[in-house]
Amino acid sequence: MKELPTYNDAKTLLSPIQKIGQFFMPAAFINDTEDEIRALEDLIRDHGIGGICFFHSRASAATNFEGKKKVLRNEESFETLKSLIKRYQSVSKYPLFIAIDAEWGLAMRIENTPQYPYAITLGAFTGKKQLVYEVGKSIAHDCLAAGIHWNLSPVVDINNNPDNPVIGYRSFGDNREQVTQKALAYIKGTESPGILTSIKHFPGHGDTSVDSHPGIPVIDKSKKELTENELYPFQNIISEGVDAVMVGHLSIPALAKGKQEPASISKDIITDFLRGEMNFKGVVISDALNMHAVSKNYPVPGELEWLAYNAGNDILCFAEHVKEGIGIIAKNASENQLEETFERVWKLKEKAMGNPYQNKFKELSKSAALNWQIARESITLYHGTEADITEFSSETFCTLTLKRTLENAAHEEILTFLEEAKQEIKEEKNILLLLTPPKVKPANQFGFYQEEIDFINTILEEKNVVIYHFGNPYSLKLFDIKNSLATVLVYQDFTEFQDVATEHFLGKIKANGKLPVSLT
Known part of the structure; x- marks a missing residue:
């Protein structure tokens, strides 16, 4: 990798236009075509952008709003990612920031890489902050193995709305202290290898x-x-010290002098409140500027980029109009404004590029042992008692597993399975239900067909049912859980979590976890 000049050298070495280019972080896609790869190389070469943020593909969830494009699995994504990082770095005059969303590991974006538990799972146990630290540290090792400098996490939103369609399982919980302490442990673990x-x-x-x-x-x-x-975790973590704050596309009139404008383009919120009242001195990065919450309202190329920059964002993530944005910022921004932003961005880049652990981690982390420890700490008895499960397990019971082998299994296949299951359990009194929601997000009933929901609620009413639930606990809102004999939350469907669920059912361990959110 090319050497990065010091800030003192760079502030005279780079022209104003080159400095503005450093504020841009467009998207890079691991599964792009050769033509698309070359187009990004041209963007890097011609406009001197400061960094890129990697996504799986142009059809992935973060960019495919309508869900009409099929996301194809690529078993070689990790190797492709590494080669693309080297390729893009090679055409850049100055080293690029390489960023990614890896909240629960590179697996959030990349196949065949270690996956660690969701934040909601980490929120299901008290104390044990060292486990959360180790998660952050392990994910950081994987970032280093890939050539990534910046993990755009953690989420510190307090998920106090059970109908939240996008945060939910990504939050540590609905308690401000829990969210703050778990986030701090994750941050410190991530920072430990730089x-x-x-x-x-x-x-x-x-x-x-x-x-x-x-x-x-x-x-x-x-x-x-x-x-x-809402602001409590942000303020406490800012006071402890953090590299960057990402601003969301949220309208908060109370912080914007009554205006209903997105926080991401609000000078009142970013410059006056975040920097002024909350005293944040670090880098502010926008949430993805392609998101329709803002992008659909600003069709003129470069206008949104200017508004986001002028509001106080230092780095424009997923900027779609780099050339035009650079031009408008160069025309409108003051020299002092540009220099202040450039200093923050370049000094953070110096910190990233000066990381002594760079090139020391070539292999991906091993997740099994840590995931097993977390599984034992987080498993939660949500309804019923341990005694209910012990008594149930001593009697004759039928095990019923509801887990899609394919997320998009045909409706007819599901209906056939349900009819077969009805016959299988017709004469059974006791049912052990191993339930894994098809999807982790709540859209379209977490992927459940209505017939599946009705089937589960019927057996809950008619049978003695013990449920082990391997997924986003918010999906339990679909079911009459009060009718179960007992319901145990396992949170993840990893092998380690399945093994711990088995130990619990057999009475070898107790469920000491606690659901970190309210389902009502």
Whole structure:
């Protein structure tokens, strides 16, 4: 990799236009075509952008709002990622920031890489902050193995709205202290081998029922209410020290002098409140500027990039109009504004490129042992008692597994399976139900067909049912859990979590976890 000049050298070495280029972080896609790869190389070469943020493909969830493009699996994604990073770095005059969303590991974007538990799982046990630290550290090792400098996580939103369509399982919980302490442990673990972090989604995306990918959520709370809850983790973590804050596409009128504009383009929220009142001195990065919450309202190329920059964002993530954005910023921004932004961005880049652990981690981390420890700490008895399960397991029971082998299994196949299951359990009194929701996100009933929901609720009413639930616990809202004999939350369907569930059912361990959110 090319050497990065010091800030003192760079501030005279780079022209104003070159400095502005450093503020841009367009998307890079692991599964792009050769033509698309060359187009990004040209963008890097011609406009001197400061960094790139990697996504799986142009059909992945973060960019495919309508869900009409099929996401293809690529078993070689990790090797492709490494080669693309080297390729893009080679055409850049100065080293690029390489960023990615790896909240629960590179597996969030890349096949065949270690996956660690979701934040909601890490929120299901008290204390044990060292486990969360180790998760952050392990993910950081994997970032280093790939050539990534910046993990755009953790989420520090307090998920106090059970109908939240986009945060949910990505949050450590609905308690401000729990979220703050778990996030700090994750950050410290990530930083230990030198990987940068960014807390998100400022000022807090937890109490929304709108996904800011397609639309703009409005949080109509007083400043006092926000300070006591949503802003609490941000303020405490800022006081401890953090590399960056990512600003979400959220309308918070109480922080914007009554205006209903997205926080990501609000000078009142970013410059006056975040930098002024909250005293944040680090880098501010926008949430993805391609998200329809903002992009659909600004069709003129470069206009959104200018608004986001002028509001106080230092780095424009997923900027789609780099050339035009650079031009408008160069025309409108003051020299002092540009220099302040450039200093923050370049000094953070110096920190990343000066990481002594770079090139020391070539292999991916081993997740099994850590995941097993987390599984034992997080498993939660949500309904019923340990005695209920012990008594149930001593009697004759039928095991029924509801887990899709294919997420998009044909409706007819599911109906056939349900008819067969009805016959199988017709004469059974006791049912052990191993339940894995098809999807982790709540859209379309977590992927469940209505017939599946009705089937489960029927057996809950008619049979003695013990449920072991391997997924996002919010999906339990679909079922009459009060009718179960017992319901145990396992949170993940990893092998290690399945093994721990078996130990629990056999009475070898107790369930000491606690659901970190309310389902009502």
